[in-house]
Amino acid sequence: MYEPGTEQINCNGRLIELPTLEVVRPAPKMPSDANIDWLLHIYFTRREFTRCRRLIERELNRHLNPEYLYFVQGLIDREEGNHIEALRHLQKSAELNPRNIETYKEIGRTLYIMGRFSQALGVFREAEQRSSRQDHEIYHYLGELLYRAATTQSQKEVASQQQDEARTYFELAVQSGRKLESYVRLAELYRKDKQYQKAIEVLENCLHLTPENSEVLIEISVLYLKINETQKAHDRLAEVVSIERKCSPKGLLAFGAILQSRNDVDGALSKYSQIANAEPEIAELWNNIGLCFFKKQKFIVAISSLRKSVWLSPLNYNALYNLSLIYIASEQYASAFHTLAAAINLRKDNAECFMLLGLCLRKLDDLENAFVALERASSMATGQQGAGRNPLVVLNFALFCYETGRLALSTEQYNRFMSQAQDLLLPTEYKFQATKLKSLLRISNQGNGILLDSADMGESDVGQNRSTELLPDELPLEVNAVVSQN
Incomplete structure (x- = not known):
């Protein structure tokens, strides 16, 4: 029988001594040369920075290769906002292992956060040279830094060269990796160069990464408006509504522009009123509202809306151009002159x-x-080709030359107008004015097949009715003004 607290047991009347057993389980000791990088990585990914620092301080003096310790220490310092210390530790890590591309990338990111863009560009260029494979992060940051340098460059040729190089790096980033920011930046550069179709292709490929990204869908719809594909723009915006059920102000602005292009002015104004209640400080919003009231022949409200657009964005060329157009329609020629002078300073x-x-x-x-x-x-219109060609400019000059007695020059401009308008479907008003000028100048019919018989029309100024009839290969004025031209 066993009695608690004793070391003996009574068995059949005999006392048996129990052997004393000591089970010792000592804590495992980690050898001094053990690699604890894995433990440090776990602590860092958990954002347990205090444990990381304690582990780094303990291991830094006895670690055979403290490269990773300095690397993690630099990342922790950067997370905590101590960029100078982060840079110092990352540089120590790079000195210990110059072949580690990740260290150079983190140094470049730190310099980028600090605003030292030229030094960051140099670091990423060195990382590109040292890297043995294509790295989409290096390409993305090189494109980002070159694009930033191009926007701040005073010399136009150098800026254009840097922008082309940035586009090349973004293309490489898209080819070597699947990063959303690279697609967006590449599309932005194509849009800036007015290559809208390429920008659409890039963003359509971006949708394979994020099929329900509403911002990308809205940007695609705006680009479709730029090339006058209103139905495709409407389809993309319908996808946004089905995803979010509530469209963003940019999407509503595009919706309104589509309705304007279809002459549904009241529907467009209803969309714009929703934006005005949420974000009234949008220059393009008041620009489009002004054009809606211009179509309603409410000149005072249209002028007020466009003046607010100019006040919000004084360098918005579209708003200045549209405001001058309404000034001319309302016979406020002095105000139109000053507004056009400001627009010409932006687009010479x-x-x-x-x-x-x-x-x-x-x-x-x-x-x-x-x-x-x-x-x-x-002279400018004569040098333009493709969609930028507008025979109305030449026709107005021909009419003015006839009015001022310059008959020879008027005949020359009329012939130039005919050559430019051969493959265009012209509005009836253009044909009427050209036919009238032709009869006054007594020019023989050359059989161009453009000037068809037109119904009787009252004499009107061609320039003042610029916005009511537009060439089919030119964007409607409202769609032009959806977003500011970059």
């Missing part, structure tokens, strides 16, 4: 601005300067 190569400026000066009885403006507009 726009023929339509000079055409409207010439019409304003003609109404202000400054015929000499009106001739100079219209002549310059005609």
Whole structure:
């Protein structure tokens, strides 16, 4: 019988001594040269920075290769906002192992966060040279830094070269990795170069990564509006509504532009009113609202809306151009002149601005300067090809030359108008004015097949009705103004 607390047991009347057993389980000792990088990595991924620091301090003096210790210490310092210490520790890690590309990438990221972009660019270029494989992160940051440098570059040629190089790196980033930011940046560069179709292709490929990304879908719809594909834009916006049930202000703005292009002014205004209640400080919103009221022939409200758009974004070319157009329609020629002067300062190569400026000066009885403006507009329009070609500029100059007695020059401009308009379907008003000028100049019919018989129309100014009839290969004015031109 066993009695608790004793070391003996009574068995059949005999006392038996129990053997004393000592079971010792000592804690396992880690050898001094053991690699604890795995433990440090676990602590870091859990964001247990205090344990990481304690482990680094303990192992730093006796560790045979403290490269990873310095590397993690630098990442922790950067997470805590101590960028200088982070840079110092990462540089120590790079000195211990110059072949580790990840260390160079983290040094470049730290310099990028610190705003030292030129040094970051140099680090990422060195990482590109040392890397034995294609690394989409290196390509992305190189493109990002070159694009930033191009936007701040004062020399136009250097900026253009840097932008082209940035686009090349973003293309490499898209080819070697699947990173959303690279797709978005590449599409932004294509859009800036007015290569809207390529931008759409890039964003469509981006949808394979994030099929329900509403921002990408809205951007695709806006780009479709840029190339006048309103139905495709509407389909993409419908997907956004089905995903979120509530469209963002940018999506509502695109919806309104589609309705404007279909002459549904009231429907567009209803969309814009939803944006105005949530985010009223959007320049493009008031630009489009002004154009809606312009179609309703409510000039005062249209001018007020466009003036607010200009106040919100003084360098918005579309708002300035549209405001000058409404000033001309409401016969406020002096105000139109000042607004056009501001627009021309932004776009010195726009023929339509000079055409409207010439019409304003003609109404202000400054015929000499009106001739100079219209002549310059005609020379610009003659050099344009493709979608940028607008025979209306040349026709207005021909009419002005006839009014001022320059018959030979008027005949020359009329012939130029005919050559430019051969393969275009012109609005009836253009045909009427051209037919009238042809009869006044007594030009024989060359059989171009453009000037068809038109119904009787009252005499009207071609320039003032610029927004009511548009060439089929030109974007409608409202769609042009959905977003500011970059």
